[in-house]
Amino acid sequence: MLIDGKWTEDWKPVQKADENGRFVRQVSSFRNWITPDGRPGPTGEGGFAAEAGRYHLYVALICPWASRTLMARKLKGLDRIIPVTVVNPVLTRQGWRFGGYPGTGADPLFGVDYMHEIYTRADTHFTGRATVPVLWDTKRDRMVNNESADILRMLDTAFEEIAPSDYRLYPQDLAGEIESLNTRLYEMLNNGVYKAGFASTQGAYDEAVSGVFAMLDELETRLGGAYLFGDRLTETDIRAFVTLIRFDAAYHGIFKTNRRQIADYPRLSAYLERVLAVPGVRETVDLDHIVDGYYSIKALNPAGLRPAGPDHVRALLGRVTDRVAA
Numbered sequence: 001m002l003i004d005g006k007w008t009e010d011w012k013p014v015q016k017a018d019e020n021g022r023f024v025r026q027v028s029s030f031r032n033w034i035t036p037d038g039r040p041g042p043t044g045e046g047g048f049a050a051e052a053g054r055y056h057l058y059v060a061l062i063c064p065w066a067s068r069t070l071m072a073r074k075l076k077g078l079d080r081i082i083p084v085t086v087v088n089p090v091l092t093r094q095g096w097r098f099g100g101y102p103g104t105g106a107d108p109l110f111g112v113d114y115m116h117e118i119y120t121r122a123d124t125h126f127t128g129r130a131t132v133p134v135l136w137d138t139k140r141d142r143m144v145n146n147e148s149a150d151i152l153r154m155l156d157t158a159f160e161e162i163a164p165s166d167y168r169l170y171p172q173d174l175a176g177e178i179e180s181l182n183t184r185l186y187e188m189l190n191n192g193v194y195k196a197g198f199a200s201t202q203g204a205y206d207e208a209v210s211g212v213f214a215m216l217d218e219l220e221t222r223l224g225g226a227y228l229f230g231d232r233l234t235e236t237d238i239r240a241f242v243t244l245i246r247f248d249a250a251y252h253g254i255f256k257t258n259r260r261q262i263a264d265y266p267r268l269s270a271y272l273e274r275v276l277a278v279p280g281v282r283e284t285v286d287l288d289h290i291v292d293g294y295y296s297i298k299a300l301n302p303a304g305l306r307p308a309g310p311d312h313v314r315a316l317l318g319r320v321t322d323r324v325a326a
């Protein structure tokens, strides 16, 4: 991580643990918002008005949080307005690196090698982990925001005049219900899988795994309609999808969340396929990035062996690719 703007130690997957061995995720620190006219958003400062081509998004395709923002960008039709750079899925001793893997590229803005160099450009004294996603303002040379939950929400409204969209990912009439399901989904499932994977005590692992499967069971029961809130796709579907699509391929194995797979849940499986087939979503999923990325975490897979499967996830992705192309 960076301490006072200097890369000081080799990258380690466990960010922080509490006294009971529970994994603790770092709180994001750049919290400004792009708004239609540059007025300040709910947090941070103003001065970040919506403009085509002004902002740049850095993501990792292995990363569920970054993939949330990629999905929103696609669904909201912002791919021509907000260019994106994908980092190498294999974390190095200096964290995320640019280039050197299919589907990734050099840093187009500064030509740097590592993501942490973008952070020190934003704040020469930055202390913390250099995480993705990052939304960068090329006009003011500033980091706008590095919290996917915020980015997801600003992409829903900020560019409405430049690029009108049929999707409303955070409709006001569902705001309360979305917030409350988001919170539980995050604790139990999105971050729950990481808490299981990086637990350093049996108790912390047991607690995390029971939360993961309680939430999967709940979602299976809840899913009567097409999406989590009926026939409208919302940001909560994006938040659920990014974890579900990684579950059988990565979390079930490397994070030991292996009581069941998504393939064992009929409604969740159908839901996963339905969301994957929504135009734009399939392009945000790259199984090689996901598998190579998670299985490169040396602390969990010291020999770096690459798993052969799971065949059913590859088949699912192939099926949906064919359907989207047809």
Ligand SMILES: N[C@@H](CCC(=O)N[C@@H](CS)C(=O)NCC(=O)O)C(=O)O
Pocket (backbone or CB within 6 Å): 011, 015, 026, 027, 028, 060, 062, 063, 064, 065, 066, 095, 129, 130, 131, 132, 133, 146, 147, 148, 149
């Ligand atoms: N709160 C952040 C979390 C982002 C995050 O933890 N990203 C991970 C990848 S999945 C990361 O960049 N980790 C690098 C590191 O911890 O050094 C968000 O949701 O945007």
